[in-house]
Amino acid sequence: MTPQATAPHRVARLGNVGLSYGRTRALDAVTLDMPAGCMMGLIGPDGVGKSSLLSLIAGARAMQEGHVEVLGGDMARSAHRHAVYPRIAYMPQGLGRNLYPTLSVLDNIDFFGRLFGHERQERERRIAELLESTGLAPFADRPVAALSGGMKQKLGLCCALIHDPDLLILDEPTTGVDPLARRQFWQLIERIRARREGMSVIVATAYMEEAARFDWLVAMDGGRILASGTPNKLLRHTDTSNLDAAFIALLPAEKRAEHHQVVIPPRPADMDGEVAIEAEHLSRRFGDFKAVDDVSFRIARGEIFGFVGSNGCGKTTTMKMLTGLLEASGGQASLFGRKIDPRDIAVRRRVGYMSQGFSLYSELTVRQNLELHARLFGMSAADIAARVEEEARQFALVGHMDALPGALPLGIRQRLSLAVATIHAPDILILDEPTSGVDPVARDGFWRILVDLSRRRGVTIFVSTHFMNEAERCDRISLMHAGKVLVTDTPVAIVAGRNADTLEAAFVDYLEEAAPVEGATESVPEAPPSQEESPHPHGRVFDLRRMFAYTRRETLELLRDPIRATLATIGSLILMVVIGYGINMDVENLSFAVLDQDDTAISRDYGLQLSGSRFFTERPPLAGHADMDRRMESGEISLALEIPPGFGRDLARGRPVAVGAWIDGAMPMRAETARGYVEGMHMAWLAQKARETYGKDAARGDFQLEVRYRYNPDVRSLDAMVPAVIPMLLLMIPSMLAVLSVVREKELGSIVNFYVTPVTRLEFLIGKQIPYVAVAMMNFVLMMAFAIIVFDVPFTGSFATLSAAAFLYVIVATAMGLVLSTFLNSQIAAIFATALVTMLPASQYSGLIDPVTSLQGFGAFIGRIYPTTHFITIARGTFSKALGLADLASAFTPLLIAIPVLVGLGVLFLRKQAR
Amino acid sequence: MRAANILHLGMKELRGLGRDPVLLLLIVHAFTLAIYTASKAMPETLNRAPIAIVDEDRSAVSARIASAFYPPYFLAPSLISQQEMDSRMDAGLDTFALDIPPGFQRDLLAGRAPTLQLNIDATRMSQAFTGGGYVQAIVSGEVDEFLAGHRQQTVLPVSLDLRARFNPELDKGWFGAISDVITSITMLSIVLTGAALIREREHGTIEHLLVMPVTAFEIMVSKLWSMGIVVLAAAAFSLIFVVEGLLAVPLNGSLTLFLAGAALDIFAMTCLGIFLATVAGSMPQFGLLLMMVLMPLQLLSGGVTPRESMPDAIQLIMLAAPNTHFVMLAQAVLFRGAGLDVVWPQLVAMLVIGASFFAFSLGRFRVFLR
16 A cells, blocks of 8 residues: 555555444554655545544644544554644634634634744744735735635635744635635735745545645545545556546445446526526625625526535525525515515425534434425425435435434435425525535445436525536536625536636636735735744743743634633623622521410510511411401411410410410421521510519529621621632633533634644643633732722721632632643533532531531532632631631641642643544 | 424424433532532531530530530531630631630529520621520529529420421521522523533534425424423432432422423523523633622522522512522422422413423523524
């Protein structure tokens, strides 16, 4: 399999490499030698293992089986990886997937420059040069999210090239980019290669016409290498004239057998009359941005109409307006002469829509997906079974009916999507890039079905595509750019109209005419990059610059996300108000009623004792026991007093009598307090009566108990709660933000920058932690100000001590979040896990309501080691007890211990490679 | 036809949930382990309260007093010196410190009514309030016994026969278990529907539904019933097997009535979940929003502290929250054994709130789908 075994030196060697994701085998026994200093292409459809192979070579993914040697060392060794990170640049798949969409172009490149430890001057020089040479300089301040696909890819390249790599790895860099931008991209790569001789480039691509220009190719399928060699060699070997055909010829026999040429019969003449889809001056604005600008076209019944253009040029928006998913801002569209009204359910029965990307339910099996959609279209149960079988046969899904879509190859999934879109036999099919990332064989199979639907059943098909050979199959095509249709005609007429050789050349011609700004790349500064070696301080274990690169980026992201930033700052304040007022231990206005069976002056006097107190509110007297039961059950009264018959008489005679009191025990805390009050009242009443009966002497008891409520003499709930609520909030929100900061990167894919750059785990974690510690401290100051000024909570101790403790505590809180983040991969799981880990222990086990010493069992154990416990001690000490550092030193110790332990755990569990 | 759509879409939601181990785990945890541990850990109001005694008298009566404090209400008292008292209270080691002055027994016997000093750490609200009374009662009891026979009766023979109804031992775990079930109901109703909607949008499947003859109403209702039924079933299970079974909390009232209330609460809360999901742009924003909404709902509903003691404005605002009424209903039904004749106002309130939440969320949901 290694035809160039004699090549003088190689950039990478793979020996028997295997990789599995669960039960899916991504790579199987791949053995390959990659020559250095040339442009290599990995060709093959999506899901054959190209990306996995590249991520192994880049060191982004951990090895499972076999041996990978890159730039002269074993990639399984972390020391070697660390040494070669600065020599490798890796651009993962997906438009700008490793970029930060809310940051500007400049911020993005700057971040990568910092990661590689460039000095400020050096960085600025390199950035200026890269921006100039890629034509991005005029857009330096534009957020990445607002860039076109082509510009994103150029920016990705800038970020990859900032550190002068020896090996450049590009994973499908031009997928979803318009032909002009694609051409410019490859010109740029050519110029860079011309300047940096000896640089090796490995590219994965699904475009065979691009691959034809590479020096050396590897064809892959099903996790295996089909063939490798120069393009000419592959063509000779397979005896074909183009790479598409060569690739098909290289496929195993059984796959090849599925393939037949797509033959498009001419459209029957009788169909021309009826107009299926019509758009007149259709426009759509999002704010200031014109996504679709005055688009008009007319599609006849049974026609296959193609839409071609780059990502973000308005194709999808136009299609959504036609399906009624989006309302037009201007103009109108109609289907079969009926104006599109999103509220008109009947139209939807005539339209089948396949959205970009896979949008079926991955949690349902193929059969369940088909059945669900059939049901939603109101087919009867009897018809459904037959229809599902028919669709399964037509779309060759029979063998996969009980599989989950996620486990199927993309080509089959797309067939399923189409099957779902046609389950109700619609008259119009609107397909948004249905074949993106699908292999040539599957693509051709897909098109045969489309042709069949159009020609035999008269279905009108409106399809968008990136592939020129697919565009050529359409009856007519429109080229879109920046929301406008540049031309609409038959493919042959378009080529002829521009005197071009191919459809692609004709399009590039149109695009160059339409988009002079993005074409500004032609002015290439000839100044070669300075040859002074960049400092590359990658050997260092801890580098402040790399760490601050993450801090700076995280801060910028937080600032650019106003919702997250506001929630992070104002959120804790709102919660403090809620809790401050909500957790109120003062029991007031307890409702009570008296069942007075005596009804004498003295029995009424007993009742008056209670009603005169601010703690009790009297309700109408009870009529009897049944009334008491009913009113206590409904919760109308919390306390019922029963004064027995003959109370006054017995009392006067000195006979023992008992007053009955029933407290509603449903809420024990309130009941306890009420009990205390009632007992107190009873005693007071007795003392008063005793005075009246026995004279003055009796007023003195045996002894007196002098109760001093310390630290909070007024026994105000707020004064007691606020110092404990601040610690709880300082834990929950910062730890949640910290967890999300890491897990978000994992979910969105930018974590790959951490995998393939020299940043160490400690730098990454601390760099991410710093901004959230700052946010938390800001929260702390805000809450303190609010507590003291608005809640009027007295602060008696040392503010410096509390601030120092708060600082340590928020470090602990964010570190807890970071440790959690190492285990979690999805943001939703992160939110739940953080809430579980923080909310319960902080509110129940940390002394907020019940002191830790009074807890039992597991809760008591958690309470003792939980950081909130200790910070509550410090907060109460400084707020209410007038204490300082010396008095509270013992509460600082656990916090000081927790920091290195948690950060250490974070470093230990954080993975530097994907698995 | 419409009902069929709602049914099929709801079945789809259930299947989806069935394949999400994280959410399933969360549901199981929230209704079993979380309730069990929280209830077990929750002490009675005065449980193992730390007390210290400064015995400057060292007499028979002071020894008697010191020996009267024992678990479960109090921890065995630490006997400390006067000097230690302040620093121990500062460090939060003791909630109570009782100072028995020198000559206490002598003065007591001489009828000079000596004064004991009880210091209470008032930053610990829960123990401070109730504990003072207990300490006083215990000390009085000991002193009375000590003095028994020595002195003449000067107190009126009126006793107070005080009983707590519905929860005679005032076991906080009972109430805690129910309010935890309610918290779990609230949380999961919001989370399951909200997360389901956001996930569906992030995966682009919601768009797919919209090109089919399905209305926003049908999509929303399908999510409400499917997720609601899961939460309701889990709550019923939890109540029967965890609360009544494992935790042995006696439930007096009608479980059916409670579940009817739960269903209405879930209805309103799932609508809220949809609403929050339409407001939040992404999962992280949903998470933060969730915290902002869950905490007030839980803390201010009356499930944790009595409503009567909150400021009037908050009491009034919280009447708009369905779980405020649900907490009232749960207490009345499960502890006080109240019937429909008693709790119908709560049911009506929840129905009204749920219906208005539904109308409002549906409006938001329609805009969200644009």
